[in-house]
Amino acid sequence: MRICFIADARSIHTKRWVQYFLERGNDILVFSRYETPIPGTKVLPWPKVISENWSIRKFELLRNAWLFRSMVRGFKPDIVHIHYIYNNITNLLWYWGVKNLFVSPWGSDIINDYSAEIEGSSFYRRFLFRQARVITATSHFLADVARHYTDKEVHVVPFGVDCQVFRPTERINMTSVVTLAFVKHLRVKYGPEYLIRAMSLIVAEYSRTKLLIVGSGELRIQLEALTERLGLTRNISFLGAIEHRQLPELLRNVDMFVMPSIWEGFGVAAVEAQAMEIPVIATKVGGIPEIVRDGITGILVEPRNPEQLATAIIELIENPEKRKEMGKEGRKYVLSRYRWEDNAALMDDLYKSVLESPGGKR
Incomplete structure (x- = not known):
């Protein structure tokens, strides 16, 4: 052809x-x-x-x-x-x-x-x-x-997704720190502000929790200012945009993937995370409920709701075995539908x- x-x-x-x-x-x-x-x-x-x-x-x-x-x-x-x-x-x-x-x-x-x-x-x-x-x-x-x-x-x-590239591997740094990742453009529709506000609630209970914000966009200065205002600069790192080929390496040390979108047509980044046996906390909007099975491969919450986001994340911080089980179910789901x-x-x-x-x- x-x-x-x-x-x-x-x-x-x-x-x-x-x-x-x-x-x-x-x-x-x-x-x-x-x-x-x-x-x-x-x-x-x-x-x-x-x-x-x-x-x-x-x-x-x-x-x-x-x-x-x-x-x-x-x-x-x-x-x-x-x-x-x-x-x-x-x-x-x-x-x-x-x-x-x-x-x-x-x-x-x-x-x-x-x-x-x-x-x-x-x-x-x-x-x-x-x-x-x-x-x-x-x-x-x-x-x-x-x-x-x-x-x-x-x-x-x-x-x-390429399930040979996005596959589970041994963590490089085995520590007690729970690491979250957000991988999106820094735009209003992807809801990064709500995740940062949720982090202030999470850190109040689990001070060693870390959030990696990966991506560039018009909101970066505003989000960095919010992070500083909430006293979260030790917990939140802004990594900027990275090459797609670098993403599997970054996700190797991530415990949860968070997608707090206000709307989302599909959400391929969540599929990539699940392929690596990482549970996903996401909003129940757009195409996300098709790719994240609520209670099985992750947890779905309402959009624009930092409190629900924090509650879901804390639930998995407190249940490492549940995180592991959701991760395994996530990869099985991706292999069955999203290769x-x-x-x-x-x-x-x-x-x-x-x-x-x-x-x-x-």
């Missing part, structure tokens, strides 16, 4: 899709807003709009649409797959009449980041879903949201079914 991905080349998910299909002898082309190289394939930047003058800008948009379509047609793809929906009129011109178009929303492209409400008046989304041969979503929650824009079937193909190879194969099957259907060939 010849597959054209329109996706963020920086994303680990994009890199995994490319790797999977390259390894199976397919030809891949990636169009991205970011010129991040991906081994084995060509990454082309989206044509840029430069002028601020609308009378000139509209011609640039039309020119760029023509350039994009020319480049795609030159590649002669069997499949064009959009990962994440960007709201741009040029995009609509690019995708108009594209054969065998797959559309995969990732979350914030179909849900408002802060209100977590469905964006009901989106011409862009409805247009793309009408053009699509196949629509996929990473969770049943996102599939239900997508159905507000289309009557077409929405296939659920989760983000899987990367299995989920990529689902997408492969969808590609082939379209190509084998009437009118599917170029």
